[in-house]
Amino acid sequence: LAKTTQPISMDSYEGQEVNITCSHNNIATNDYITWYQQFPSQGPRFIIQGYKTKVTNEVASLFIPADRKSSTLSLPRVSLSDTAVYYCLVGDMGDDKIIFGKGTRLHILP
Amino acid sequence: DADVTQTPRNRITKTGKRIMLECSQTKGHDRMYWYRQDPGLGLRLIYYSFDVKDINKGEISDGYSVSRQAQAKFSLSLESAIPNQTALYFCATSDPGGSSSYNEQFFGPGTRLTVL
Numbered sequence: 001l002a003k004t005t006q007p008i009s010m011d012s013y014e015g016q017e018v019n020i021t022c023s024h025n026n027i028a029t030n031d032y033i034t035w036y037q038q039f040p041s042q043g044p045r046f047i048i049q050g051y052k053t054k055v056t057n058e059v060a061s062l063f064i065p066a067d068r069k070s071s072t073l074s075l076p077r078v079s080l081s082d083t084a085v086y087y088c089l090v091g092d093m094g095d096d097k098i099i100f101g102k103g104t105r106l107h108i109l110p
Numbered sequence: 111d112a113d114v115t116q117t118p119r120n121r122i123t124k125t126g127k128r129i130m131l132e133c134s135q136t137k138g139h140d141r142m143y144w145y146r147q148d149p150g151l152g153l154r155l156i157y158y159s160f161d162v163k164d165i166n167k168g169e170i171s172d173g174y175s176v177s178r179q180a181q182a183k184f185s186l187s188l189e190s191a192i193p194n195q196t197a198l199y200f201c202a203t204s205d206p207g208g209s210s211s212y213n214e215q216f217f218g219p220g221t222r223l224t225v226l
Contacts, residue, residue, distance in 0.1 A: 032213060041198070041220065041222075042217075043202065043218055043219060044200075044215075089213060091213050098213050100145075100152040101152045103152055
């Protein structure tokens with residue numbers, strides 16, 4: 001399983017775009033990149049997944065460069081309710097054991 | 111996710127007691143997982159199960175046991191609870207290759223366990 005490295009915490013303001021970058025230098029060919037969001041006292045929630053280039057859904061965008069050694073989760077125009085911990089995970093499809101790590105604690109300020 | 115439920119939601123127990131945490135799901139997923147989360151830390155995998163006849167240890171299985179009673183039910187037991195097992199426990203399910211994305215797990219609301 002590829003190890004990931006992401007900032008421990010970030011602060012931003014309402015209405016701003018927030019980008020959280022994750023490093024995964026030893027990502028394998030068959031690995032996908034997945035991001036989860038966790039609100040306090042709740043279980044993590046899957047938000048986006050990608051293999052290469054760019055993926056966008058109603059919640060976020062995920063940018064993956066050609067070498068796939070990093071990825072960036074982009075949250076457009078954040079609000080206070082986006083305050084959460086964001087986890088970057090890397091794993092093969094159907095991986096039995098995905099590793100969550102400590103995530104990035106995002107704090108949105110008014 | 112209301113499709114994955116956990117009971118109890120909160121539990122306070124004493125050192126040495128046996129305690130069982132239960133997880134039920136209506137998603138029809140074969141794979142189920144138990145995690146623990148300590149303050150400021152990520153989730154750590156305790157046990158996981160691919161189907162009723164399959165049980166696998168995760169990162170931190172010592173002091174825990176599990177039972178997969180049916181596809182929909184996966185229980186976690188602490189045979190003799192100790193204070194450092196105080197944590198937030200999450201159950202999750204997955205269906206890789208099915209309707210969900212790869213590595214997508216669906217989590218229950220969690221059980222907050224305190225061992226005195």
